Amino acid sequence: MRPALDRDAELAPNPFGRTGFPLWGGEAVILTTDPDPSAVEAAGGIARAQSAAMDEACSRFRPDSELARVNAQAGQPVVVGPLFAEVVAAALRAAAATEGDVDPTCGAGLEAVGYDRDIELLRDNGVRITMRERVPAPGWRSVEWDPGTRTLRTVPGCHLDFGAVAKALCADRAAAAAARALGCGVLVSLGGDIAIAGPAPDDGWQVKIADDHRAAADVPGPVISVRGGGLATSSTTTRRWQSTDGTAVHHILDPRTGAPAEAPWRTVSVTAATCVDANTASTAALVRGHGALAWLGRQGLPARLVSHDGRVLTLGGWPPDPAPGGTA
Structure with missing residues (x-):
């Protein structure tokens, strides 16, 4: 069975090297154009090391993380350390590019809506979270950052x-590091955030897109060919939990309201x-709501949007979904 990538995007079958491991409530999947087991093992080791370093730097759920130290102060x-600095710079760029739709100062707001523990614990059917008063983000412009020091x-x-x-940056870093080390094409998917480095297969990497996180791995879905860069899927249906009053809550906040x-x-x-750019845009699109279409159009980014009733909209050169009954 082909593993779901955070149950939002799924890799189609391919003849190349493959490895993976559970990660952050989803699954890491690493593909290499070199099928040699030693290359696959090396690529997997690089992805594990990169994700472990990112977790140590940026996890909100580890009391010993660098992020916990920063928030406590x-x-x-x-x-801060070099990796944390790289994440800060990427987060502030994302905030500026989206006019604050993707804002790194939302931590207290996420805690207030119940996202104060690992997502697997929140997904437990027996868990009900008491919602606290909403906490709007202080805003990314309130962050004082000196990259030189x-x-x-x-x-x-x-x-x-x-x-x-952070997860998208980790995918970018892992793919680039593995491609440099191995001299082959590498695709790294961390919970559905996909980064590609090195020479792609002749037909590109074939990636299956699933718009319903509950879809089984063998359910048909559109397949696109990606040759480089990154692909990200953001969803309000995957990282979701229940409050004590029965309200369904998800993890993507409007920073202005909390x-x-x-x-x-x-x-x-x-x-x-x-x-990182793909994840920034997909997250901002969910925050912007109806305004996402015009905003994505101005960015010139290929995108696929699925409404709550299943209607699919594509723009920016993203290929249209096949007609019902057609071949994905």
């Missing part, structure tokens, strides 16, 4: 969260030059 200047200062009470950027975004889309997939 909100209001004070803190010198790697010194960061947030406002008192601010909790950073890099969920929309409430889960009320998007007309259940899933947005985007391709871009990097996985």
